[in-house]
Amino acid sequence: xxxxxxxxxxxxxxxxxxxxxxxxxxxxxxxxxxxxxxxxxxxxxxxxxxxxxxxxxxxxxxxxxxxxxxxxxxxxxxxxxxxxxxxxxxxxxxxxxxxxxxxxxxxxxxxxxxxxxxxxxxxxxxxxxxxxxxxxxxxxxxxxxxxxxxxxxxxxxxxxxxxxxxxxxxxxxxxxxxxxxxxxxxxxxxxxxxxxxxxxxxxxxxxxxxxxxxxxxxxxxxxxxxxxxxxxxxxxxxxxxxxxxxxxxxxxxxxxxxxxxxxxxxxxxxxxxxxxxxxxxxxxxxxxxxxx
Numbered sequence: 001x002x003x004x005x006x007x008x009x010x011x012x013x014x015x016x017x018x019x020x021x022x023x024x025x026x027x028x029x030x031x032x033x034x035x036x037x038x039x040x041x042x043x044x045x046x047x048x049x050x051x052x053x054x055x056x057x058x059x060x061x062x063x064x065x066x067x068x069x070x071x072x073x074x075x076x077x078x079x080x081x082x083x084x085x086x087x088x089x090x091x092x093x094x095x096x097x098x099x100x101x102x103x104x105x106x107x108x109x110x111x112x113x114x115x116x117x118x119x120x121x122x123x124x125x126x127x128x129x130x131x132x133x134x135x136x137x138x139x140x141x142x143x144x145x146x147x148x149x150x151x152x153x154x155x156x157x158x159x160x161x162x163x164x165x166x167x168x169x170x171x172x173x174x175x176x177x178x179x180x181x182x183x184x185x186x187x188x189x190x191x192x193x194x195x196x197x198x199x200x201x202x203x204x205x206x207x208x209x210x211x212x213x214x215x216x217x218x219x220x221x222x223x224x225x226x227x228x229x230x231x232x233x234x235x236x237x238x239x240x241x242x243x244x245x246x247x248x249x250x251x252x253x254x255x256x257x258x259x260x261x262x263x264x265x266x267x268x269x270x271x272x273x274x275x276x277x278x279x280x281x282x283x284x285x286x287x288x289x290x291x292x
Contacts, residue, residue, distance in 0.1 A: 005030065006030045006031070006069045007031050007067055007069045007070075008069065008071065009034035009035070009036060009068050010032065010035055010036070010072045010074065011036040011037070011073050012037060012075035012076075013036075013042050013043055013046050017037070017075075018046060020095075020097070020124075021046065021050060021072075025053075031052070033054065033067070034053055034054050034055075034056065034062055035055045035056070036055075036059055036061075036062055037057060040057065042057075043055035043056055043057060063087060063092070068092060070092055070093035071093075071095070072096075073087070073094065073097060074124075076165075077164065077169055078165065080097070080100060080101055081100075081102070081106040081107075084110050088110065088113045088117050089113070093119050094114070094121050094122070095122045096123055098125060099123070099173045102169060125173065125177035125181075127174045127178050128290075130290045131285045131287075132252050133178055133182070135283060136182060136233075136244060136253070139240075139255070140237075145237025145238070145240045146238030146239030146259075148237050149238065150216060150217045150219075150236050151179060151182070151183075151218040151234065151236070152219040152220070152221070152233075152234050153175035153178070153179070154222075154232045154233075155171045155172065155222045155223075155230065155231055156222070156224075156226035156230040157230075158227060158229075159224055160224060161199075161204070161224050163199065165202070166194065166203040166206065167194070167204055167206050167223055167224050168203060168206040168222055171222040171223075172222045175233070176208075178233065179220070182235065183212060183218070186212075187212050188212060189211045190209070190210050191208070192208035204224060205223035205225055206223070207219065207221050230247065231247050232246070232247070237259070238259060239257075240259070242254070242256070253283055254281070256280055257278030257280070258277050258278050260274065260275050260276065261273065261274050261276055
């Protein structure tokens with residue numbers, strides 16, 4: 001399969017599933033062969049944009065189709081585990097939208113199953129491929145920010161309110177994946193708290209804190225009950241600071257040459273901490289969508 005065209009089925013053709021189908025249809029080594037959605041007529045309507053793909057509503061038919069090499073799941077989060085598991089057992093490679101599963105044990109089972117069956121399993125953490133995140137990673141890896149102290153992410157809006165998952169599962173996987181990607185490590189501890197205001201048992205706002213072994217910390221704040229629409233990530237280093245504001249139409253990345261410095265003690269006396277202000281650099285980013 002390494003050098004051959006992959007025949008793929010996209011399952012789930014809601015607002016995001018249509019983007020997934022478009023991206024795979026445009027991939028040079030992929031043939032979008034089947035479209036599947038349980039809502040009557042949805043797959044057939046999308047077939048107008050992907051004429052070579054066969055439309056249907058039965059996931060089991062795709063599992064039984066030996067000509068299908070891989071499936072892309074863009075279904076509601078509670079469906080991910082069972083559908084991904086079924087696809088792996090049918091010897092399909094699997095691309096699944098975030099989150100991989102809603103329980104750690106289920107996610108681990110999928111990873112283990114993919115390994116045992118010799119299948120590829122990938123989660124749609126697409127922000128890792130965003131030009132802004134790629135640039136942030138370069139700044140950090142080159143050491144231009146100095147020692148990384150902390151990072152925080154805000155993903156806020158009024159809506160869309162989900163009924164099958166809370167705000168953390170709906171919004172935070174992107175931020176958590178980017179934090180781990182930029183830091184190149186996993187946290188040694190995670191704490192989180194949230195509150196349910198609109199629906200019992202489904203948090204509308206969540207604050208999560210990640211602490212790493214080397215002292216770095218990160219916070220994620222997500223909510224679908226907020227007056228502001230925010231899609232922001234901030235990385236604070238000892239030399240420079242980065243801000244990624246995905247809501248800004250053109251100036252998405254800003255590099256701040258500012259910080260605070262503590263001079264070495266002289267003659268046993270502590271010198272005052274000085275605040276340093278410098279230029280703000282706004283680098284050019286390509287307009288390439290992360291899925292392309």
